Amino acid sequence: MTQITFLGGCQQVGASAVLIEHKGARVLMDYGVAFKGEHRTPLPTSTRNLTAVLSHAHLDHSGSLPLLAGSHTQPVPVYTTALTRALSKLLLKDMLRIGGASLSFERQEVEHLLKNTQALAYGQRHQVSDKVGVTLLDAGHIPGSASILVEIEGNGSGSTRILYTGDLNTRATQLVQGAPSLQEIGELDFVIVESTYALSEHPPRKEVEQTFVETVRATLEERGTVLIPAFAVGRSQEVLSVLHKYRSHGLDYPIYIDGMAKSVTSVMQRYTQSFTGGPQLQRAAKRVTFVRNASDRRRALEDPAIIIAPAGMLKGGSALHYLRAVADDRRSSVLLVGKQLQGTPGAELLDTGSLTLHSRDGSSQRLHVRAKVKSFNFSCHVDRGEVLDFLRNARGNPQILTMHGDTVACNSLAETLRSEYGFTAEAATKGQTLILN
Ligand SMILES: [Zn+2]
Known part of the structure; x- marks a missing residue:
């Protein structure tokens, strides 16, 4: 049977x-x-x-x-x-x-x-x-x-x-x-x-990439920080590759990558022959600073820069550290590049412009975000x-x-x-x- x-x-x-x-x-x-x-x-x-x-x-x-x-x-x-x-x-x-x-x-x-x-x-x-x-x-x-x-x-x-x-x-x-x-x-x-x-239906990928690149460029020109909360496996590397592809379109600024996205990128760098975009990701990763410690984190926020950090739906991870730092800065942008499921802090931020952050001690804090918040469909x-x-x-x-x-x-x-x-x-x-x- x-x-x-x-x-x-x-x-x-x-x-x-x-x-x-x-x-x-x-x-x-x-x-x-x-x-x-x-x-x-x-x-x-x-x-x-x-x-x-x-x-x-x-x-x-x-x-x-x-x-x-x-x-x-x-x-x-x-x-x-x-x-x-x-x-x-x-x-x-x-x-x-x-x-x-x-x-x-x-x-x-x-x-x-x-x-x-x-x-x-x-x-x-x-x-x-x-x-x-x-x-x-x-x-x-x-x-x-x-x-x-x-x-x-x-x-x-x-x-x-x-x-x-x-x-x-x-x-x-x-x-x-x-x-x-x-x-x-x-x-x-x-x-x-x-x-x-x-x-x-997803919008055409090329259009999404171009609007995304334009938003990143405009933020950097205004001397803001571009924070990209992204899922560690797949999406962070896709975004890195997009930024590399369009680097001559006004994106030639420092890129920092933090959290689990770093180790996932390193693993993918060992297998670049096994997927089409491997060689491009390899080149993209070479231009990136892998955040190692608190001083790298401070440096990432000093001058205009792009920061890729999980978690993609802002449920935790280093993205929250950066979000707190840029929340009040109207020149900066928070670009969400994955689906934000209902009930997650990312969905709350998109809908209301604020989100509730929970601390380990059980307390919570409401964070109002004055930086621009946009969402892009990189499904x-x-x-x-x-x-x-x-x-x-x-x-x-x-x-x-x-x-x-x-x-x-x-x-x-x-x-x-x-x-x-x-x-x-x-x-x-x-x-x-x-x-x-
Ligand atoms: Zn999957």
Whole structure:
């Protein structure tokens, strides 16, 4: 019997996990975490005969994997790209540092997991059992990200081919070239697709870059500081690459990078051959000051400069230090370059021009920001038009399951795929099992 079970990431963004089972072989695709809401971890599953495949390093895909590290005698092997393996090491250790006692796993589990994580190149097939093979394909989301193709050999009736997109992006950005067309993948029986932005359209990337560059330039000319709170993995490096590309457009000022974005950039610099924008990121990083101590932090704020610092939604990190310093300066700008989820300080700042900062001692303080605040859409996920275009090229009339989006997005995408494109499609639900034969 062959079956697909949705363990998490259904009608929500976070805690993604999908299990495929065939005659004793068990392939788990992602095992992530959610930082809010009811479903913070995927459903539990046995580690018996389990092989995990990780699409990319973001914690909503990888953050619960240490729960499945397995025993020393029966470790759970994990397969992913070499870059994702290196980034996961950084992120899972950081999660341990921040989460401490509130986590359900400890350092030993993380180390055990990382020890059993093996690298696969894009296109390199790994045989999980004599009948089940997995192949990683470039997902175009962040450097090292992959979609996962699972191929199951049937008993005389041909094979079953299942594609799990993971987080998907089809447009070229500075860092990555975008996922290839589904036509190149051959006939598919099932596609499990992300739906994060299935309700919206992104503006053209070139326009976003140009408006962003113009805002940065104007701020620097006024002798202000440009603070860019950015997600450490992917977005900080994309912004660095954009600033490098347009450096001759009045952006030739010092650039500082702080927090987790530094170590992530350093890891990506070791793998520049594995993503299209690698060589450009390498050149960009050479011009940047990696903030090491308090005097670097002071220096960053003395003269006109650009500062890239996590966290992207201002929930913590060094971005808050800089934000306090520039809040009163009308010449400075705070440029938000990622989605600001409702309820986060970043969303509050965008909506009201102020935000509440919470201290470790439990006290809170309201910060009114007089610096200019703007937001730019540098998304690295497919939008509605792009995901429909991507799926339209599928061969073999696959059945489509939507996940990794809120309930409305997942259902709306499935409904459009049914009514306008003639696919069999539905929004997956947590705990749902599809029995294939
Ligand atoms: Zn992601």
